[in-house]
Amino acid sequence: QKEVEQNSGPLSVPEGAIASLNCTYSDRGSQSFFWYRQYSGKSPELIMSIYSNGDKEDGRFTAQLNKASQYVSLLIRDSQPSDSATYLCAVSLTSSNTGKLIFGQGTTLQVKP
Amino acid sequence: GAVVSQHPSRVICKSGTSVKIECRSLDFQATTMFWYRQFPKQSLMLMATSNEGSKATYEQGVEKDKFLINHASLTLSTLTVTSAHPEDSSFYICSAIGTDLAKNIQYFGAGTRLSVL
Numbered sequence A: 001q002k003e004v005e006q007n008s009g010p011l012s013v014p015e016g017a018i019a020s021l022n023c024t025y026s027d028r029g030s031q032s033f034f035w036y037r038q039y040s041g042k043s044p045e046l047i048m049s050i051y052s053n054g055d056k057e058d059g060r061f062t063a064q065l066n067k068a069s070q071y072v073s074l075l076i077r078d079s080q081p082s083d084s085a086t087y088l089c090a091v092s093l094t095s096s097n098t099g100k101l102i103f104g105q106g107t108t109l110q111v112k113p
Numbered sequence B: 001g002a003v004v005s006q007h008p009s010r011v012i013c014k015s016g017t018s019v020k021i022e023c024r025s026l027d028f029q030a031t032t033m034f035w036y037r038q039f040p041k042q043s044l045m046l047m048a049t050s051n052e053g054s055k056a057t058y059e060q061g062v063e064k065d066k067f068l069i070n071h072a073s074l075t076l077s078t079l080t081v082t083s084a085h086p087e088d089s090s091f092y093i094c095s096a097i098g099t100d101l102a103k104n105i106q107y108f109g110a111g112t113r114l115s116v117l
Helices: none
Strands: A011-014 A019-025 A033-038 A045-050 A054-058 A061-066 A071-076 A085-092 A101-103 A107-112 B004-007 B010-013 B019-025 B032-038 B045-051 B067-073 B076-081 B090-097 B106-108 B112-116
Touching: A011 A019, A019 A085, A019 A107, A033 A061, A033 A071, A045 A054, A045 A061, A045 A071, A045 B106, A071 A085, B004 B090, B010 B019, B019 B032, B019 B090, B019 B112, B032 B067, B032 B076, B045 B067, B076 B090
Parallel strands: A011 A107, B010 B112
Antiparallel strands: A019 A071, A033 A045, A033 A085, A054 A061, A061 A071, A085 A101, A085 A107, B004 B019, B019 B076, B032 B045, B032 B090, B067 B076, B090 B106, B090 B112
């Protein structure tokens, strides 16, 4: 079982719709969770961080965390073509005190005008 | 804040030569930096964790004698790919943990695209 799993997609949504990206993880003790966006040929940029159960909203983005189900998601409201990118879910390792993260394979999002 | 600068952005070299990549935290002190490699259509693969003033910790399968990491100061880590070969061609990305260590947020450099001929 992979430590962090994401559906590779592509996930295709029309402009203005809500895009829902999902991620599951295997380390039950993980405490820190992140969503990064990566455009083709570029490095990842942080979109959201979340540390406790529930929802965290930042503009058009909402991260949702459910530690009991070991599940974290990212919702993008009013999706724009510029949101088209690969979204990487990253989870901290309980066993590491160095801040090491494990990344999922990424979900490719396509927002069609 | 939390800007990480990586240089060069692109390098083309001949097989057998060595290439050095620099990663700098511009506006914060980074006690820990990470080096990743990413092949096309794949996710980030952690190569090593670099701590200031100590030896880097390499992930399983990464040759420490081939990928030399030096973290001599709180703002600079370097990765040297020694005797590069075409199979080392990849996108190398560094990241650094900022001052709020408890939050584990990694900030990424822009990456270095290495092409070995």
